[in-house]
Amino acid sequence: MNEAMKSVSIVRKIERPNTRQFIDAIFNDFMEFHGDRLFADDGAVVGGIAFLEKMPVTVVGIQKGHTLEENVACNFGSPNPEGYRKALRLMKQAEKFHRPVVTFINTAGAFCGIGAEERGQGEAIARNLLEMSRLKTPVISIFIGEGGSGGAIALAVGDAVWMLEHGMYSVLSPEGFASILWRDSSRVAEAAELMKMTAKDLLKNEVIDRMFPEPKEGLENNLDAVAAELKKALLETLSKLMEEETSLLLENRYQRFRKFGEFVES
Amino acid sequence: MNLFGKKSYFSLEGGEKERTKRSDKKRQKAEPSIPDGMWIKCNTCKAIIYKKEVTEYKLCPNCDAHFRMSPSERIAITCDEGTWVELDAKMRPKNPMNYPDYEQVIEKAQKKAGILEGVVTGRCKICGQDTVLAMMDSHFIMGSMGSVVGEKVTRAVEYATENRLPIIIFTTSGGARMQEGIISLMQMAKVAEALGRHDEAGLLYVAVLTDPTTGGVTASFAMLGDIILSEPKALIGFAGQRVIQGTIHQKLPEGFQRAEFQLEHGFVDRIVHREKLREELGKILLLHKEG
Ligand SMILES: [Zn+2]
Numbered sequence: 070m071n072e073a074m075k076s077v078s079i080v081r082k083i084e085r086p087n088t089r090q091f092i093d094a095i096f097n098d099f100m101e102f103h104g105d106r107l108f109a110d111d112g113a114v115v116g117g118i119a120f121l122e123k124m125p126v127t128v129v130g131i132q133k134g135h136t137l138e139e140n141v142a143c144n145f146g147s148p149n150p151e152g153y154r155k156a157l158r159l160m161k162q163a164e165k166f167h168r169p170v171v172t173f174i175n176t177a178g179a180f181c182g183i184g185a186e187e188r189g190q191g192e193a194i195a196r197n198l199l200e201m202s203r204l205k206t207p208v209i210s211i212f213i214g215e216g217g218s219g220g221a222i223a224l225a226v227g228d229a230v231w232m233l234e235h236g237m238y239s240v241l242s243p244e245g246f247a248s249i250l251w252r253d254s255s256r257v258a259e260a261a262e263l264m265k266m267t268a269k270d271l272l273k274n275e276v277i278d279r280m281f282p283e284p285k286e287g288l289e290n291n292l293d294a295v296a297a298e299l300k301k302a303l304l305e306t307l308s309k310l311m312e313e314e315t316s317l318l319l320e321n322r323y324q325r326f327r328k329f330g331e332f333v334e335s
Numbered sequence: 336m337n338l339f340g341k342k343s344y345f346s347l348e349g350g351e352k353e354r355t356k357r358s359d360k361k362r363q364k365a366e367p368s369i370p371d372g373m374w375i376k377c378n379t380c381k382a383i384i385y386k387k388e389v390t391e392y393k394l395c396p397n398c399d400a401h402f403r404m405s406p407s408e409r410i411a412i413t414c415d416e417g418t419w420v421e422l423d424a425k426m427r428p429k430n431p432m433n434y435p436d437y438e439q440v441i442e443k444a445q446k447k448a449g450i451l452e453g454v455v456t457g458r459c460k461i462c463g464q465d466t467v468l469a470m471m472d473s474h475f476i477m478g479s480m481g482s483v484v485g486e487k488v489t490r491a492v493e494y495a496t497e498n499r500l501p502i503i504i505f506t507t508s509g510g511a512r513m514q515e516g517i518i519s520l521m522q523m524a525k526v527a528e529a530l531g532r533h534d535e536a537g538l539l540y541v542a543v544l545t546d547p548t549t550g551g552v553t554a555s556f557a558m559l560g561d562i563i564l565s566e567p568k569a570l571i572g573f574a575g576q577r578v579i580q581g582t583i584h585q586k587l588p589e590g591f592q593r594a595e596f597q598l599e600h601g602f603v604d605r606i607v608h609r610e611k612l613r614e615e616l617g618k619i620l621l622l623h624k625e626g
Contacts (some may be wrong), residue, residue: 074624120410130443147624164557179554179572179573179574180582181573181575181578181579181582181583182579182582183581183583183585183587183588183591184576184581185573185574186572186573186579186591186592187600188594188600189558189600189602190554190573190574190603191553191554191557191558191572191573191602192558192602194554194555194573195523195553195554195555195556195557195558195559196529196556196558196559198523198524198527198528198533198555199527199528199530199559200531202524202527202528202531203531203532204537205526218511218520218521218551219523219550219551219554219573222520222521222523222524226524226527226528238510238517238520239516239520240513240516240517240519240520240551241511241513242605246513249513250513250514262434263349263432263433263516264516265435265516265517266431266516266517271517274431274517274518276517278522322528323528325519326465326524326525327525327528327529328487329482329485329518329521329522329524329525330482330483330485330486330518330521330522330525331428331429331430331431331482331484331518332426332427332428332486332516333427333428333429334423334425334426334427334480335425
């Protein structure tokens with residue numbers, strides 16, 4: 070098994086720590102808020118306010134479960150449009166009250182269903198991309214597990230994008246890649262490697278800014294060690310970003326995403 | 336019964352430069368065919384149509400289906416004559432993921448579609464009004480969005496912002512360019528943020544959705560228009576129908592993800608017949624004229 074495939078199987082383990090666990094391990098007094106004020110409350114997206122030490126923050130993340138029951142409640146971590154709209158509502162609230170935003174990403178992708186299409190999955194994701202890019206408060210996005218395509222980037226237009234060692238981020242799943250481009254679902258491992266979806270590869274092409282090592286005994290056996298590192302990094306980075314002039318903050322965020330693309334002109 | 340066996344025909348859905356090269360065997364099996372590319376078959380009503388009956392609007396004379404268009408055909412029916420000036424005409428893709436054979440895939444697509452990449456951008460006048468215009472081409476690797484599509488659309492938007500111009504984007508896309516991996520996903524954020532600045536500047540963006548508009552293009556710029564128009568019956572959605580069926584194991588309702596479905600659910604402002612599009616765009620531009 071190649072390195073990429075190892076990470077794929079690690080992040081998909083059912084005992085992999087989820088967004089709620091990271092929130093509890095990093096923040097104090099988390100108060101959860103529900104609903105998008107338009108249609109429903111999506112269990113696949115968790116959000117609310119909390120303290121990071123003494124700093125009020127808004128936290129939003131995509132939730133996966135550890136049991137079938139939990140997974141049914143959070144739709145296996147695949148948000149519907151109302152999940153992305155809840156996230157945006159809470160981020161706009163953060164902007165109003167000058168709180169920074171921390172997002173946690175862990176999803177195989179946005180949900181593909183009839184209702185999701187009827188309620189505009191595409192519009193919900195698109196709106197988040199645009200509004201996050203100009204949100205007048207700092208945003209840090211952390212990939213703690215799977216990062217599946219449009220459903221992941223919809224919460225990841227941040228000033229800093231971080232990832233745990235075995236996290237991943239790709240335009241589609243390695244299974245999808247193998248079956249669509251090669252019509253051969255047995256070539257999943259090869260696809261995972263080719264797609265350069267691991268934290269190490271993503272650091273190289275600057276899709277992420279920082280990688281956090283995971284404990285050898287497994288993240289689920291020592292979440293506190295990683296949470297402490299994340300907390301330290303969040304405090305450092307957010308206090309710096311909160312000092313920044315808004316126009317500079319937004320310009321830097323713009324350039325962070327503006328730079329992606331490889332092409333020739335001649 | 337196959338009255339038309341053996342002879343060649345071409346389908347408008349498949350990119351018109353690719354006509355009649357399939358083997359005889361395949362042709363017999365696939366669909367009815369008629370001599371010498373003088374006839375075409377409508378994929379919607381299945382009628383065999385005399386090619387000369389199809390006007391520059393590329394509509395089915397039998398059922399009024401809107402066939403897919405190339406950017407050059409689109410320019411001819413949209414822009415005031417002699418006003419089209421192309422931007423970034425020479426931009427070509429690289430191979431960011433070292434995807435095997437990507438160069439050949441690109442070369443084949445360039446020959447088939449007759450353009451260098453999946454979008455053409457420029458400025459022009461429509462009914463006397465200045466605008467920036469971008470048109471995607473579904474004949475180029477399904478109109479997928481990789482670095483070049485993302486960069487050209489972003490530059491067109493930035494050009495519009497700098498010059499205080501509206502932008503009109505004709506979308507048609509199967510989604511992200513998978514061969515460019517994560518970099519193609521990043522294009523969604525890149526175009527969206529450029530549109531955010533165009534929006535902040537108080538300028539007009541009209542999205543015109545054409546068949547098919549799906550995936551990462553729907554989930555970025557297609558759905559961000561101040562005004563969203565669509566051609567009749569265009570397929571518009573986020574997820575592909577086979578993916579949805581594979582997820583929920585249910586039959587999809589009649590007309591699912593078509594323009595009329597999107598209008599009913601509130602995601603499209605107006606469905607406009609292709610013969611009326613130029614006039615409608617001209618009116619919208621005039622209504623938003625500055626100063
Ligand atoms: Zn027809």
